[in-house]
Amino acid sequence: MIARRTVLLGTAALAMAAAFSGPAAAQGTIKIGEMNSYKVFPAFLEPYKKGWELALDEINAAGGVLGRKLEVVSRDDQGNPGEAVRVAEELLTRENVAFLVGTFPSNVGLAVADFAKQKKVLFIAAEPLTDKIVWQDGNKYTFRLRPSTYMQTAMLIPEAVKLKKKRWAIVYPNYEYGQSATAAFKELLKKAQPDVEFVTEQAPALGKIEAGAVVQALADAKPDAIFSSLFAGDLAKFVREGQTRGLFKNRVVFNLLGGEPEYLDPLKQDTPVGWYVTGYPWQSINTPEHKKFLAAYQKKYNDYPRLGSIVGYAMLMSAADAIKKATSLDQEKLVAAMKGLQVDTPLGKITYRALDHQSTMGAYVGRLDLKDGKGVMTAFHFADGAKYLPSDAEVRKMRPAD
Amino acid sequence: MSLSALFIQLLNGLASASSLFLVAAGLSIIFGITRIVNFAHGSLYMLGIYTAYSLVQTFGGGMLGFWGGVLCAGIVVGLFGALVERLLLRRLYHAPELLQLLATFALVLIVRDFALWIWGPEDLLGPRAPGLAGAVAIAGREFPQYDLFLIALGPVVLLLLWLLLTRTRWGTLVRAATEDREMAGALGVNQAWLFTSVFALGSFLAGLGGAVQIPREPAVLTMDLTILSDVFVVVVVGGMGSIPGAFLAAVLIGVIKAFCIGIGNVSLFGLDFSFSKLTLVIEFVVMAVVLAFRPWGLLGRRQGLPRGAAPVEAPLHLPSTGMLKALAAMLALLALLPFVSDRYTLVLLTDILVFALFAVSLHFIMGPAGMHSFGHAAYFGLGAYAAALLLKHAVPMELALALAPLGGGLAALFFGWFCVRLSGVYLAMLTLAFAQIAWSVVYQWDDFTGGSNGLVGIWPAPWLASGSAFYYLALVLCAAAVLLLWRLVYTPFGYALRACRDSPLRADAIGIDVRRQQWLGFALAGLFAGLAGAIYAFSKGSISPDSLSIPRSVDGLVMVLMGGIQTLTGAVAGAAVFTWLQDVITRQTEFWRALLGAVILFLLLAFPQGIAGFLRERWEARAGRSDG
Structure with missing residues (x-):
């Protein structure tokens, strides 16, 4: 009886182990562990996925890296830091991925960055905009691709200073991104233009803006100019109410991220003409590297790229180049390779700074216009990310030593 | 805030209250008669706005096309609701309480992936309403004509619902069934038909509440849950089942929110306080305060206990020795597992x-x-x-x-x-x-x-x-x-x-x-x-x-209900199955939400008593003690 029970127990344990373990790893490929909040932010992340899939095709068509094919194991982290950490664990232990890439929301990015530090594994954060991921909470194993909230805000400052507007109103989604953008904008503008006055601040909950009331409150403060970091549904509601209620008449408006196709395209006829934005005018970028990317993307998907596509593409190219430069999958060598790594992206050459692991990827700054019923960016220029960062001394003060 | 600013913010609050009221009224009616806490109500709202967007695109944005599209969207969602009631919820009326909640949660997952599949990931901003596209000058400010229409819409719908519920035979039956379902049934009221029609009406209101929003906000895939918590708050503050209460609560919350935004930043005794940030949570503060003073909401009444919908819960018996042995074996198994499994199994x-x-x-x-x-x-x-x-x-x-x-x-x-x-x-x-x-x-x-x-x-x-x-x-x-x-x-x-x-x-x-x-x-x-x-x-x-x-709280509810609320071990079984399913399913398909929802529905229909409840029944049947 006892023997039978022991056998049963053993069998059950084996069965459980089998039930919980995944498929055996494919041999011969180098695996990259990718995770993102695909179902929480599909508007940005579906194009992002197409972007890295295109990059993957190109890398493997050119013979892969280190003589082996590259493979991306992609997972949905559900936009939740706890799930993301578990997924990261699964990628590392079950799939034996070389290192980790991806993530979108800041809290997920920070959680995975800290996990990477704990496990001593390279992590390239593709999307998260939070300044903290490379500064206050920066660590040896984490690198970040996109220009941060601070950098993109700083890119708008020169235009804002030129206009010499005195009374500014601010509206931002009430979470870390909006708060950081607002803080950076106020600090940088005040420095450049000491007589500036911030007359009102509205901080609607993310995704829940009461646009009519917010527009009214901003108008009642009688500002000369408005700085907004709204995006997605909040932006669309704000724009429509603002147009109907005449808030934007004779007022300058700056909107962080407002020119990204993900958020601009839904506005269609409502596109607020004349707004200053950061974004990605894919129709009219004439650099050879972008033209090549655009042609390849349109050929493969019969669709135009969004900013997410660029990020996905550049992310995987960075990963491949890091492996090539390190000529090894050893984590310390990979991290060493990432420091100062130069990558060719559709937006030009970028460098992952050794100082704080931030890439110098830039963004386009321009003004919104309406063309054939669609929103476009005009009078834009490319702002190189390297020029919109605080001094090295300031960064060193913020960032803990490795 | 000047007096005129105050007045305009009052109008803003009233305008946003209208759509909220429509959706809340639907939820309230459904709850009143079926006692279903309908988590999918926000999904119906979302379907309303997406459907309206598509219909207006198809019909064209003219006077007839727009208003026809909005109304048709409500009807489509109403029909969808009726279908859900007949095919799904009907099977669960005799299951233990709250189980319908689990079914509606599964629907939320399915509807969201359905919307993504049909309408794609991009936000869809609809056209302005023809004839009401502009603004009128009120108190020296431009106020949208459409918002004036919305302000009028709320009371009109309230009046129509009141007439429907008090002046028609159908309304009398609904009120009777709300008051005492069994008595209404005993008097020969066809409950099946009544439930379906009530669910259809409630869904229609949710769909219409979404559809009338298309000139004001884009259709986005997350709006189902965003509106859901607001609507629950409105229904509860007003008193469950009370339509005028829902109206009052919607207005109260809409106006308080608008005032918070209007007041903005205030400096009091050297302390800066942002009322604008308070909008993050103000509706819940209102609800907590109202419930502290009026335990059944503003216009609600004490509820009679629902009788006989599900069998009375059997008393818990001490676990049998067999059960205890099984638990001990399970623990031993878990303790031995690290010797045979990989690291990720332990993490999971x-x-x-x-x-x-x-x-x-x-x-x-x-x-x-x-x-x-x-x-x-x-x-x-x-x-x-x-x-x-x-x-x-x-x-x-x-x-x-x-x-x-x-x-x-x-x-x-x-x-x-x-x-x-x-x-x-x-x-x-x-x-x-x-x-x-x-x-x-x-x-x-x-x-x-x-x-x-x-x-x-x-x-x-x-x-x-x-x-x-x-x-x-x-x-x-x-x-x-x-x-x-x-x-x-x-x-x-x-x-x-x-x-x-x-x-x-x-x-x-x-x-x-x-x-x-x-x-x-x-x-x-x-x-x-x-x-x-x-x-x-x-x-x-x-x-x-x-x-x-909230999602974490809901996960907990789902685990308890999946396992079976009437068994002690149910929560453990539910937690294990739900966590494991999520882990496995997210890897299988892009549309993992819908698949997860479908699996939950399947489990629900197969084991309405929960996983552990089902196992216990089998256990007892085998042990020949199924007489109790």
Whole structure:
């Protein structure tokens, strides 16, 4: 009886182990562990996925890296830091991925960055905009691709200073991104233009803006100019109410991220003409590297790229180049390779700074216009990310030593 | 704020109240008669706005095309609701209470993926309303014509609903069934038809509430849950089942929100306070205040207990020796597992253990104590934050883990004092309100809690970090806590709790202080949820406000209901199956939400008594003790 029970127990344990373990790893490929909040932010992340899939095709068509094919194991982290950490664990232990890439929301990015530090594994954060991921909470194993909230805000400052507007109103989604953008904008503008006055601040909950009331409150403060970091549904509601209620008449408006196709395209006829934005005018970028990317993307998907596509593409190219430069999958060598790594992206050459692991990827700054019923960016220029960062001394003060 | 600004903000509040009222009225009617807490109501709203967008695109944005499209969208959603009622919910009316909630949760998952599949990921901003596209000058400001239309729409719908419910035979039947379902049935009212028609009307209102929003906001895939919490608040503040109450509450909340925005930043005694930021949580503050003074909402009435919908819950028996042996074997199995499994299995099992403890602590108040909590994640999250904050303030990890459950326990002690004064859905909604208030404090308090980013670097002490050490820690703590909670059910304290649930009057008559009993039960459940949260924080190395948000509370509910609320082991089974399913399914397909929803529906229809309930029935049948 006892023997039978022991056998049963053993069998059950084996069965459980089998039930919980995944498929055996494919041999011969180098695996990259990718995770993102695909179902929480599909508007940005579906194009992002197409972007890295295109990059993957190109890398493997050119013979892969280190003589082996590259493979991306992609997972949905559900936009939740706890799930993301578990997924990261699964990628590392079950799939034996070389290192980790991806993530979108800041809290997920920070959680995975800290996990990477704990496990001593390279992590390239593709999307998260939070300044903290490379500064206050920066660590040896984490690198970040996109220009941060601070950098993109700083890119708008020169235009804002030129206009010499005195009374500014601010509206931002009430979470870390909006708060950081607002803080950076106020600090940088005040420095450049000491007589500036911030007359009102509205901080609607993310995704829940009461646009009519917010527009009214901003108008009642009688500002000369408005700085907004709204995006997605909040932006669309704000724009429509603002147009109907005449808030934007004779007022300058700056909107962080407002020119990204993900958020601009839904506005269609409502596109607020004349707004200053950061974004990605894919129709009219004439650099050879972008033209090549655009042609390849349109050929493969019969669709135009969004900013997410660029990020996905550049992310995987960075990963491949890091492996090539390190000529090894050893984590310390990979991290060493990432420091100062130069990558060719559709937006030009970028460098992952050794100082704080931030890439110098830039963004386009321009003004919104309406063309054939669609929103476009005009009078834009490319702002190189390297020029919109605080001094090295300031960064060193913020960032803990490795 | 000047007087004219105040007036305009009042109009703004009224305009946003209208759509909210339509959706809330639908939910209220459905709840009144079917007693279903319809989690999918927000999904119906979302379907309304998406359908309206497509129809207006198809019909063209002309006068007829636009208004026809909006109205048709409402009708389409109404028909969809009727279909859901006939094909799905009808099968569950005789299942244990709250199980319909699980079915509607599965629908939320399915509808969201359906919308993504049909309409794609991009936000869809509809056209302006023809004839009402511009603005009129009011008090020296431009005010949208369409908002004036919305302000009028609310009272008109209220009037129509009132006429429908008081002046038609159908309305009389609905009111009769709301009052006493069984009596109406005994008098020969065709309930099946009545339920379907009520569900269709409620869905129509939700769909219409969404459709009229297309000139004001884009259709986005997350709006189902965004509106859902607002609508619940409106219905509860107004009083469940009261249509005028819902209207009053929608107006109250709409206007208070608009005023908060209008007031903006205020400096009082040198302290800056942003009323604009208060909009994050104001509706829940309103709900907590209203429920503290009026336990059945503004215009609600005390509810009669629903009779006979499901069989009366059988008393819990002490577990049989066979059961105990099976539990011991299970524990032995879990203890031996690290010798044969890979590392990830242990990570996944750690999650399962944590959620099992969380679900058991929730079951403790939902099952034996009969208090449904929709905000149990608050205590989980506060335990996790307590652990993280203690560690950040140089408390050793072991001590932090030991003290952290108090974070959940003390919060539950405080919130519970208010909650146990209510019952039924009102109690559930008050727990939700407190959870949201706790969430918003954590979300806003950047300097202390790290705000929306949360805190990182919360790793266990080095001796626990390696290999399977943390797994064993989680196993020992969770198993001990779960067994302790189960044991508690069979102590005098537990028997008294069950007495308070089954008959508060009789319990009171034999000298049990019902409220104190429930209060302590509530606090105890919070304490154990806090322990689960603390283990969770150390297993992840970071913590963010998600851990006390509504979705986490809903996950807990789903686990308890999937496992079977009437069995003690159900919560553990539910937590294991749900966590494992999520892990497996997210890897299988892009549309994993829909697949997860479908699996839940399947489990629900196959085992309405829950997984553990089903196993128990089989067990008892085999042991030949199925006579009870």
